[in-house]
Amino acid sequence: MSNTIERPQTIERQEITVEELEDRAYELKEKLLRLCGSYEGSVHIGGDLSVADILTALFQYGMRVDPSDIGNPGRDRFILSKGHAAVCMYIAMAIRGFFDYDEIVRTYGKLGSAFGMHPCKVQLPGVEASTGSLGHGLPIAVGLALHARQAGLDHRVFVLMGDGETGEGSVWEGAIVGRSRELGNLVAFVDRNRQLMTSFSEDRIVLEPYADKWRAFGWNVIEVDGHDMSALVQAIDSLPATDSDRPTAVICRTVKGNGVDFMERNLGWHAGSLGAADLERALVSLSKSRKEK
Template sequence: MATHTLETAERPSVEELEDLAFELRTKLLHLCGTYEGAVHIGGDLSAADIFTALYHYGLRVDPDDIANPARDRFVLSKGHAAVCMYIAMAMRGFFSYDGIVETYGQLDSAYGMHPCKVQLPGVECSTGSLGHGLPLAVGMALSARHRREDHRVVCLLGDGETGEGSVWEAAMAARSNELGNLVAFIDRNRQLMTSFAEERVVFEPYPDKWRAFGWNVVEVDGHDMGALVAAIDALPATDSDRPTVVIAETVKGKGVDFMEHNLAWHAGSLGAADLERALAALESTRNKESV
């Protein structure tokens, strides 16, 4: 396969990544406290550790050379978590966090509620219609194979959207085409917009479904940064013949006690008092987990 030069910075330690994930959650809450509309804060918080592990450790990307052909491609299938992706990208150096806060959700803003590749350079795919991200990622991975390029295509899905038939058609196509350069991360927070997952759609035995479609399956605690790093380090070579799915068990609203497992916080906004309460809860959670 053809290779390209892409300089990679020294990767941070697990402890440094944990600090970055805390910073990401803090910035998420601040944005939620300043934006007048609703932010999909529950699913943003559940995916924050995954975004941190990918953008600061796993993805081979260069914010100063966003079109480098050697770059890994990232597809956010759960497009409603766009603001978490924006902040992770800002922390990685793609653009400024202040710019997100100042314009998020406004008409013609580059930072919409769902990501748009036309509006925001560095975004590989416009997404938001659930169930579409993995099919797009399959096409990108297949194109890379035909071009004999060795980058990865990484797709982040919510578990709820894997109730869509398009996801399983894409899963079957990925294995049929032996796309070992494709990796799917599942934010398995077990909640939908208005219900808990198993109440509406029976997903279990969830890992076995992916195995039945011929995928390499990795199961991790999606809030254990060490486990996420280990899963990334153990990914098969891009010229292998099986796609990989990393099923990350997460908690919707992770880090803020009154949001965790709470259906009301699929999306919402924070007033000044709620923001102060949320930040205090986040700090408390961090202190407990560091003991």
């Protein structure tokens, strides 16, 4: 009997244009707003809108995943460390073909639903980790990337963090280990929207010079406009090979509530719900912001 482990078949990335990605990002934001208008409770809509372009770029282009074969060992892994942006991830995955959007709307946040306010891997196949306790996503991703390296697998491990959670010591411990173990297959996207739940981040904890902190920990650093799809695609295309010795931090300059004028940089819209009139205002604003790009 042979002891050789069969290598997983490589999953190819989707072929898609920047214009098509922009269309899907708009679709995602519109569906987010409509869910926020139909759900009886609060939705973390401000932070959802700040990561919608990033999640679109990752799920529709950057990651090698197959919705029809979610257990394929050759797939790229994704950890949503910013767990309160779960509904944005759910919809991004639905647009890619993982889930049914109507099912998300029908059951979101309800008792027994697979689509909770924070993602749960036990409830929802296709989700790699249960998250929501901020500061834990990067350490989880480090472990997954280290396992892949030791097993000789060439997939990437992506993690999306909010900038506020990078005030946690566990993040920087993970950053040290990621560089020390030379995990070039590890990629951290940071939603640098400069807002916390009730304040602006720099008012509570000074993170600047932010990119230099990641560089000081030995990481490869890419800085982009997190709402510029072309720039996000270019950042993904410029990632070093998975067998390189430095993990990468993609620092995305974003706006909380992006695309909706009365939500942008508004601390009151960390979470909330939309009545019929506000939903219409939000959809009009989103449409206008798209035309102005």
